Amino acid sequence: MPNLTTPAILLRTHPFSDSSRVLRFYARDLGLVGVMARGVHRGASRGQGGVGTFAEGVAVISFRENRDLQTLREFAPARAHLALGADVRRLAGASVAAELVLRHAGQEPHPQLFDSLSKGLERIEQAAPGEVIGEALALGWRIVQVLGFGPELTTCTACGSVLEEEEMARFDLEAGGIRGPGCPAAEGSRRVGPVARAQLGTLLRGKVPDGLRGARAHVSLLDDFTTFHMLGGRRLESFRFLEPDADAGAEVSARN
Ligand SMILES: [Zn+2]
Incomplete structure (x- = not known):
């Protein structure tokens, strides 16, 4: 052998x-x-x-x-990576990524996935306390993207028109992406403004946007998105521990 x-x-x-x-x-x-x-x-x-x-x-x-x-x-x-286990938020961020990989990665090489995971875990471990949530979001969304589940952020999932940069959109969870201002979105859909869309785009590339706003709303969106699209409706316990220190200027509205 x-x-x-x-x-x-x-x-x-x-x-x-x-x-x-x-x-x-x-x-x-x-x-x-x-x-x-x-x-x-x-x-x-x-x-x-x-x-x-x-x-x-x-x-x-x-x-x-x-x-x-x-x-x-x-x-x-x-x-x-012992420090990942010594801090509840670092552990939660690492656990979300691990769970998504365990559920969706295949038994064939995917070097980009490996490298994203490796780099992201390292960054969560080494992040200053105030940056842990941002790094956890960056790794979580990066894994979503690299596994092929990334949300649609530039064209409306109902009519296919490309959004203007400054337009306010809604995030339609079931459709897996945004709805433009002229198209109906499911009741309770989050508003996602231009800044939130740009920041989400940055997170999907595995990077923490400068001046990340509305971290709590971003965590909640990642939680809902993965639960619906990747976890068969079962919410990951770890999300409860991804609590930002303080939250200002949410551009993704909280679930209502
Ligand atoms: Zn539309």
Whole structure:
């Protein structure tokens, strides 16, 4: 059986037996991959295989086509990302991204997804306290976009006309994008002004816009959008912990 060596990020681990665990990695050269890791005990010291969630490093995997679980030969974490687990908002941001990848990434390589995840986790970990929510939004929306679920922000999802830059739009959740001022949107649809649209566009590229406004409304939109389009209606618990410090100048209106 060939051994494959690939950069990988640990997204989830659960016990399989007393002496083995199942680890789910997102691997740059394999996509989503589940491995059996033997001799990994709960509470094992680091370096003995007791690695934490979100650790990134190089995995050596004994790989055979068409089996559910591969065998982990070795995982050498280069970045433990321990700080992600030590702060509830950082953990929540990382968890949202991990969940979307676990649900929607395939078992084939998608280097852009790997790189977005890797870079985003690093940025959430290193962000100043006031920037954590912005980084969590940037990673969450980036993952949505790279997985192919990105919302439509430039043309009306009802009539197909291109919005003028200054026009006020509504965000139609079911349609997965904006409705222009002349087209009806579902009751309770958020208003999304020009600034909010531009900022959302920046977040979809994985960047935090200068002077992010209405962070709470942006979190709520990401929550509703992923719940509807990617999570089969089941809301992720983690969103409850993505609480901005203060919120000013919301241009995405709160749900009403
Ligand atoms: Zn329209």
